[in-house]
Amino acid sequence: MKALVYHGPGHxxxxxxxxxxIQQPADAIVKILKTTICGTDLHILKGDxxxxxxxxxxxxxxxxxxxxxxxxxxxxxxxDHVLISCIxxxxxxxxxxxxxYSHCVNGGWVLGHLIDGTQAEYVRIPYADTSLYHIPAGVNxxxxxxxxxxxxxxxxxxVLNGKVQPGSAxxxxxxxxxxxxxxxxxxxYSPAAVIMIDLxxxxxxxxxxxxxxxxxxxxxxxxxxxVLSVTGNRGVDTAIEAVGIPATFELCEKLIGPGGxxxxxxxxxKSAALHxxxxxxxxxxxxxxxxxxxxxxxxxxxxxxxxxxxxxxxxHRFRLTExxxxxxxFGQAEKEKTLKVIxxxxx
Ligand SMILES: NC(=O)c1ccc[n+]([C@@H]2O[C@H](COP(=O)([O-])OP(=O)(O)OC[C@H]3O[C@@H](n4cnc5c(N)ncnc54)[C@H](O)[C@@H]3O)[C@@H](O)[C@H]2O)c1
Ligand SMILES: [Zn+2]
Ligand SMILES: [Zn+2]
Numbered sequence: 598m599k600a601l602v603y604h605g606p607g608h609x610x611x612x613x614x615x616x617x618x619i620q621q622p623a624d625a626i627v628k629i630l631k632t633t634i635c636g637t638d639l640h641i642l643k644g645d646x647x648x649x650x651x652x653x654x655x656x657x658x659x660x661x662x663x664x665x666x667x668x669x670x671x672x673x674x675x676x677d678h679v680l681i682s683c684i685x686x687x688x689x690x691x692x693x694x695x696x697x698y699s700h701c702v703n704g705g706w707v708l709g710h711l712i713d714g715t716q717a718e719y720v721r722i723p724y725a726d727t728s729l730y731h732i733p734a735g736v737n738x739x740x741x742x743x744x745x746x747x748x749x750x751x752x753x754x755x756v757l758n759g760k761v762q763p764g765s766a767x768x769x770x771x772x773x774x775x776x777x778x779x780x781x782x783x784x785x786y787s788p789a790a791v792i793m794i795d796l797x798x799x800x801x802x803x804x805x806x807x808x809x810x811x812x813x814x815x816x817x818x819x820x821x822x823x824v825l826s827v828t829g830n831r832g833v834d835t836a837i838e839a840v841g842i843p844a845t846f847e848l849c850e851k852l853i854g855p856g857g858x859x860x861x862x863x864x865x866x867k868s869a870a871l872h873x874x875x876x877x878x879x880x881x882x883x884x885x886x887x888x889x890x891x892x893x894x895x896x897x898x899x900x901x902x903x904x905x906x907x908x909x910x911x912x913h914r915f916r917l918t919e920x921x922x923x924x925x926x927f928g929q930a931e932k933e934k935t936l937k938v939i940x941x942x943x944x
Contacts, residue, residue: 598719628663631742635658679730682893690703740908740911742911747778749893751777755778755862758884765790767790771841772795772812772839783835791810792810793805793812831854835857836857841865861883916943923940
């Protein structure tokens with residue numbers, strides 16, 4: 598089969614690889630129908646995720662159709678259409694029993710990381726019964742690719758941890774796919790104001806179409822002044838960090854109002870300053886989280902019932918045989934106005 602293979606920092610190829618086969622009774626082999634590229638894949642390609650070794654097939658998102666199941670798989674059979682979660686969960690370990698699937702001692706984020714991933718014709722999914730979801734009839738499968746990773750991430754790490762409430766004021770720093778996923782799902786709770794902050798005017802325009810009440814280009818405007826004017830000098834109730842650099846986390850510390858919650862989503866590589874001299878009396882809460890995809894069943898229902906439409910997150914479409922071009926386009930997000938790309942298996 599053909600697959601997108603990582604060959605160490607800066608190197609990748611679209612090449613022939615053996616088709617995966619069942620290794621454990623709980624495995625399923627899924628034929629990929631649609632997959633996508635994540636910002637994390639770009640981090641891997643830069644060498645930022647050293648546990649990913651040369652020879653790994655990338656990708657942790659997608660929808661597909663069951664090709665084969667191991668003897669212990671009971672909930673899926675050949676021909677079933679499935680949503681693949683970016684998080685593999687055994688369903689039995691201590692963390693799985695708490696709903697913290699991302700910390701599953703037998704799984705977690707392994708796809709396209711520690712085992713071969715979804716940017717290929719076929720993928721092996723361990724613990725298929727607890728790591729795949731049936732696709733409800735009539736739901737657009739392209740839209741569901743956004744449920745493998747980005748919508749649960751924006752919702753769980755940003756909106757749920759940030760406890761967005763009706764009438765509240767929310768600031769989201771970073772209008773990439775994850776920040777926009779937080780923006781879409783924050784609206785389940787009818788916040789009064791959602792202020793999106795980014796450096797990229799195109800993404801801020803998209804954010805307005807997605808329901809942002811205010812947008813701020815932090816390169817061109819004074820963010821703190823504008824947020825204080827929107828919130829009657831109080832600051833926001835929820836600040837969602839969806840970039841992953843010290844400056845944006847520290848910005849959240851400035852924007853948060855008394856009793857507020859800073860919900861960190863970004864993956865950080867450097868330490869950020871904690872300004873307790875400003876925050877000690879503000880009754881704030883800071884949360885961090887690795888996405889569990891525990892909200893996937895709920896999000897599936899919101900998409901099926903058309904309460905949530907992930908389609909506007911998709912800006913480009915490619916065939917699997919064009920995946921190198923898809924990486925080019927995804928890697929030049931500002932120039933190409935890219936959010937998420939859909940890659941369809943045409944092989
Ligand atoms: N916690 C989790 O489980 C989890 C899961 C997936 C992704 N993530 C992380 O979420 C973050 C966002 O992901 P994404 O795919 O949307 O990334 P992205 O790179 O597409 O988007 C980041 C956005 O931040 C903006 N930005 C950069 N510097 C800025 C600054 N100084 N001020 C304001 N905006 C700035 C960029 O213009 C861009 O639009 C990343 O750090 C990613 O690794 C976390
Ligand atoms: Zn991802
Ligand atoms: Zn587990």
